[in-house]
Amino acid sequence: LQSFIEAVVSTQSTGERQRELERQRKEEEEIKRIEAEERRREEDRKKRDEEDRKRQEERQKRLEAERLREEQLAREEEERLREEKRKREEERMQELDRLHQQTMDEGRRLKEEADERARVKEQNNINHRVSNSELGDDTFEVKAIYSFKSTEDGELPFRKGAVITVTEVVDDNWFYGQLGAAQGIFPTSYVIKVEPEEPVLPPVAQRIEDCLEELSSPEKDEPEVDGIHDTSGNHDNRSAEDSDDSNFQDYELYLAQYSYQPLNADELELQRGDIVEVIERCDDGWYVGSSQRTGQFGTFPGNYVLPYDE
Numbered sequence: 001l002q003s004f005i006e007a008v009v010s011t012q013s014t015g016e017r018q019r020e021l022e023r024q025r026k027e028e029e030e031i032k033r034i035e036a037e038e039r040r041r042e043e044d045r046k047k048r049d050e051e052d053r054k055r056q057e058e059r060q061k062r063l064e065a066e067r068l069r070e071e072q073l074a075r076e077e078e079e080r081l082r083e084e085k086r087k088r089e090e091e092r093m094q095e096l097d098r099l100h101q102q103t104m105d106e107g108r109r110l111k112e113e114a115d116e117r118a119r120v121k122e123q124n125n126i127n128h129r130v131s132n133s134e135l136g137d138d139t140f141e142v143k144a145i146y147s148f149k150s151t152e153d154g155e156l157p158f159r160k161g162a163v164i165t166v167t168e169v170v171d172d173n174w175f176y177g178q179l180g181a182a183q184g185i186f187p188t189s190y191v192i193k194v195e196p197e198e199p200v201l202p203p204v205a206q207r208i209e210d211c212l213e214e215l216s217s218p219e220k221d222e223p224e225v226d227g228i229h230d231t232s233g234n235h236d237n238r239s240a241e242d243s244d245d246s247n248f249q250d251y252e253l254y255l256a257q258y259s260y261q262p263l264n265a266d267e268l269e270l271q272r273g274d275i276v277e278v279i280e281r282c283d284d285g286w287y288v289g290s291s292q293r294t295g296q297f298g299t300f301p302g303n304y305v306l307p308y309d310e
Helices: 002-127 204-215
Strands: 140-144 163-169 175-180 182-187 189-191 252-256 275-281 286-291 297-301 303-308
Touching: none
Parallel strands: none
Antiparallel strands: 140 163, 140 189, 163 175, 175 182, 252 275, 252 303, 275 286, 286 297
């Protein structure tokens, strides 16, 4: 019995041990399963974290690339604006230089024109100045046919219709006179001489035609030539020189002693030494002829030339 009991007890102990071992095995398996699950979850978590990290890094890279691109675009835009500003400044400076150069050129042109006018005027004054002794001490009056506004000191301004007392004939183009308390020079072409008893004189455009018409008139004594050129177109009455109506082309040769710059379209330019074929001498002191140098035909002051002996 004792042995049976011991056998039974031993059997029970063995069964319990087996069950205990089985339980322990299952627990160990469960623990392993749980650990494996936890490792898997941990691996999944790490994988997700790694993916999140990579996505974050990619996002940071994209943001950095966009920032760099924006900075590059900003630098390029700034450079473009600076370049445009520089070009505009260069264009502005070029325009200012062009305007300055244009102003300087215009100033030089105006100065050259003024100098040329002054030179021509002075040359004509030198070549053909009428002295007070030639004119006498008598004064005369002229009436303004145009208004004249002075542009330089020493000029006498007046309105159309004003009556001015001429005290000196400066040259062909200028009178010196007095209007009230004012005195100064003024252009002869702006006035006419007050001579109510004299008929109206022909305009300057008819001077050549009048002289040529007189070639066909009867011969008459030629008066002394000592006239003054009136640029307004009014001259003294003139007569044709002695000529033969049947020989209209006869002319006399004259040598220019001075240079003369024309003041009207129908006048002839002279240079010192020019040989001129004179076909008519008008009694206002002006001659009609053509220059052998230029072939041009027109009128010119007779006291600029002398007879030419070949």
